[in-house]
Amino acid sequence: MMGKQLRYLEIAQTIKTKIRQGVFPQGQCLPSQKELASIFNTSVMTVRGALAELAQEGIVNIIHGVGTFVGTTSVNANTIGxxxxxxxxxxxxxxxxxxxxxxxxxxxxxxxxxxxxxxxxxxxxxxxxxxxxxxxxxxxxxxxxxxxxxxxxxxxxxxxxxxxxxxxxxxxxxxxxxxxxxxxxxxxxxxxxxxxxxxxxxxxxxxxxxxxxxxxxxxxxxxxxxxxxxxxxxxxxxxxxxxxxxxxxxxxxxxxxxxxxxxxxxx
Structure with missing residues (x-):
């Protein structure tokens, strides 16, 4: 269980680095969860956890049935904001x-x-x-x-x-x-x-x-x-x-x- 948790965090960090480097520009749709699972040689469930982590940080927006997009607007934090x-x-x-x-x-x-x-x-x-x-x-x-x-x-x-x-x-x-x-x-x-x-x-x-x-x-x-x-x-x-x-x-x-x-x- 511990290894799986570390793996999804590792994938999240890799995707974050690619966004920072401009490999995935703002507004771009990321590869599908199935494609990302193939790229990282892991399960779709692990990829889903990585994307959920990035969505929690406001780095990507997940639109169910459409795809996962690199964020284009400022973070909406759960503070008074x-x-x-x-x-x-x-x-x-x-x-x-x-x-x-x-x-x-x-x-x-x-x-x-x-x-x-x-x-x-x-x-x-x-x-x-x-x-x-x-x-x-x-x-x-x-x-x-x-x-x-x-x-x-x-x-x-x-x-x-x-x-x-x-x-x-x-x-x-x-x-x-x-x-x-x-x-x-x-x-x-x-x-x-x-x-x-x-x-x-x-x-x-x-x-x-x-x-x-x-x-x-x-x-x-x-x-x-x-x-x-x-x-x-x-x-x-x-x-x-x-x-x-x-x-x-x-x-x-x-x-x-x-x-x-x-x-x-x-x-």
């Missing part, structure tokens, strides 16, 4: 507006140097404001190495930044990591989010990691405390999160626990 925000708001039938506030270049920051593993590098920053039904809810700043500055210059507010970044750079993002911290907003952020007095927010710091295990995109977002709350449901070993938007600016979690519409898609 800023990149799933627009889709989630659509599911909740919320009207979301994404506005580009600024695009800056030639930024130097030792903090970013540590994240991107660079020295004395320059970066570009895209600042956006998300409004829900006319209410400012999220202020987001995204950073990339300046070699990708054209991505920000040509970005349109109606596009998904993560998918657009992938399509323009050819970098396959296979992992996202996000840390959320409760904070008190500073005056600048309060002004942009149109909040007065002491105001709280979730401060999200997220990195998008490529197939080469390199950080290629860094995001900082302020999620206004009066309007954004989060729900989590744990089933077995799986935990799923989603945003809840409170236009009233007042949380009532006691009522939310028994709301079937809130929990039905948290599976």
């Amino acid at each position: 800023l990149q799933g925000f627009q889709k989630e708001m659509g599911n909740q039938k919320r009207s979301i507006t994404n506005t580009v506030l600024s695009c800056e270049h030639d930024i130097t920051d030792t903090r970013l140097d540590k994240l991107f593993c660079n020295t004395d590098a320059r970066y570009s920053c895209l600042t956006r404001l998300r409004t829900i039904d006319g209410t400012p809810v999220i202020l987001q700043r995204s950073y990339v190495a300046q070699v990708h500055k054209d991505v920000f210059d040509s970005y349109r507010a109606e596009d998904s930044l993560y998918q657009y970044f992938t399509s323009r750079t050819g970098l396959l993002v296979t992992q996202g990591r996000e840390i959320m911290t409760p904070i008190l907003l500073e005056d600048k952020e309060k002004e942009l989010l149109k909040l007065e007095g002491p105001a709280t927010a979730f401060f999200s710091q997220r990195v998008s990691i490529s197939l080469d295990d390199a950080i290629v995109l860094y995001d900082e977002a302020f999620l206004a405390g009066p309007y954004v709350i989060m729900a989590s449901r744990k089933l077995g070993k799986t935990s799923v999160f989603k945003y809840i938007i409170n236009n009233a600016g007042k949380a009532e979690p006691e009522n939310s626990f028994s709301d079937p519409d809130l929990w039905e898609d948290l599976v």
Whole structure:
């Protein structure tokens, strides 16, 4: 049993290397499971395990009855995930507006140097404001190495930044990591989010990691405390999160626990 497990992981690593080398480009359909089993001189079941491992990492997309394709868009992680925000708001039938506030270049920051593993590098920053039904809810700043500055210059507010970044750079993002911290907003952020007095927010710091295990995109977002709350449901070993938007600016979690519409898609 142990040998079979090591074999499927070995095959997964070999396929991953071929994707990294461009042998299997983004969007390309991989050979069938039967063909891969012949190539690797193993069983279809072992190949299926290798592909499942790659699908779990977001490297391939398995479409049953069609085939297995090298991923073409950013990873959809089972974290709160800023990149799933627009889709989630659509599911909740919320009207979301994404506005580009600024695009800056030639930024130097030792903090970013540590994240991107660079020295004395320059970066570009895209600042956006998300409004829900006319209410400012999220202020987001995204950073990339300046070699990708054209991505920000040509970005349109109606596009998904993560998918657009992938399509323009050819970098396959296979992992996202996000840390959320409760904070008190500073005056600048309060002004942009149109909040007065002491105001709280979730401060999200997220990195998008490529197939080469390199950080290629860094995001900082302020999620206004009066309007954004989060729900989590744990089933077995799986935990799923989603945003809840409170236009009233007042949380009532006691009522939310028994709301079937809130929990039905948290599976």
